[in-house]
Amino acid sequence: MIFSCCDPALSEDLQVSLTLQLVCGFTTLEIASAFLRKRAAIEKRIERGKRVLISSQRLFDLADRELATRLSAVHRTIYLLFNEGYHGASAQTVVRSELCREAMRLGTLLLDDDRVCVPATFALCALMWLNAARIPARLDGHGDLIALAHQDRSLWDRTLIERGNEFLERSARGAELSEYHVEAAIAAVHSNASREEQTDWARVIWLYDVLMTIRPSPVVALNRAIAVAQRSGPEPGIEALRGIACGEELASYPFYPAALGELEFRAGRPARARDHFQAAVALARSREERRFLERRRDAAGALAGRY
Numbered sequence: 001m002i003f004s005c006c007d008p009a010l011s012e013d014l015q016v017s018l019t020l021q022l023v024c025g026f027t028t029l030e031i032a033s034a035f036l037r038k039r040a041a042i043e044k045r046i047e048r049g050k051r052v053l054i055s056s057q058r059l060f061d062l063a064d065r066e067l068a069t070r071l072s073a074v075h076r077t078i079y080l081l082f083n084e085g086y087h088g089a090s091a092q093t094v095v096r097s098e099l100c101r102e103a104m105r106l107g108t109l110l111l112d113d114d115r116v117c118v119p120a121t122f123a124l125c126a127l128m129w130l131n132a133a134r135i136p137a138r139l140d141g142h143g144d145l146i147a148l149a150h151q152d153r154s155l156w157d158r159t160l161i162e163r164g165n166e167f168l169e170r171s172a173r174g175a176e177l178s179e180y181h182v183e184a185a186i187a188a189v190h191s192n193a194s195r196e197e198q199t200d201w202a203r204v205i206w207l208y209d210v211l212m213t214i215r216p217s218p219v220v221a222l223n224r225a226i227a228v229a230q231r232s233g234p235e236p237g238i239e240a241l242r243g244i245a246c247g248e249e250l251a252s253y254p255f256y257p258a259a260l261g262e263l264e265f266r267a268g269r270p271a272r273a274r275d276h277f278q279a280a281v282a283l284a285r286s287r288e289e290r291r292f293l294e295r296r297r298d299a300a301g302a303l304a305g306r307y
Contacts, residue, residue, distance in 0.1 A: 129164030
C-alpha cells in the first residue's frame, strides 16, 4: 500500500503526506508538524493527492521496475513514521514506541526484498536502530523528558546499537550517499560515545555540513548550531542560530527558542533565557515537552531573580 500511494505523478512531499494519512493513520496536524508546514496547506496537499490516486487505473498493480522510482518516497515515509514515534507532535506523549517499532518492521521488510534492499535502505535502518537504542533513557520515572547530555547511557540498548552499526557498515557498500547515511553517522557518533565528553563534536559539525548539501533545512541548521555551541561555546552557537533563515518552518518549532534559551543560560544571561524558554513553552506539542521547557524556564527565572 505504501508503494502504491507513492505515485511518481505526485511530488515526493505529496506522496509522503498522502501515505502518512492513508496508510499510517497520521492526522493532518501530525503531518503538518512533520513537514513544519501549516495545517491548511497540508489539507490542500492531501486532497490533491487523493484525486490523483482515485484516477489511477492500476493502484496496486506495480511492476518491479516501478519500485525503484517510488523507493525514495517510501524511505521518507518510514523515516517520518519513526520520527513521529521518537519525538513527534502527539498531544498525548512525546515518545510512541509502537510507531518506532512499526517503522523498524517496515524497514526490515525492505531489507528482506532484493529489489529494494539498497544502501539507503541499510542507512535508514541504521538510523532507526541507533536512535531506538536511546529510547529507554529519554524519559525519567515520572515520564519527563531527559536531554541527551543528561541521559543514563547505561540504559541504552547495546544490542540495538551494535545492529545499527552493522547496518551502517553495510550501507557503505556502494557509491550512493543519502541523507540517511549522514544522519545515521551522526547518530553513531552519539551512540558510540560512552560519555557525553567523548562526543566528537567536530565530526558532528562536519556531518551536518554534508547533510546541508544533501537535504538543507532550518532544522538541520538548528542542530548544527547546537553542535557548534557544544564544541566552541554558547556565543558561537547563538551566532549560528541567529544566522538561520527561520521563516514558516521554524515559526512553530519549539526547539528553536529552546535552543536560544539554553545558550543564553550558558552565556550567563538568565533573563533572556527565561524569555526564550517561555516562547518555547507556548509552542510545546505535548505534555512532556511542556513540562521539560517549563522546568528550564523556571530554572532560568530563579537565577534571573537573583540579579
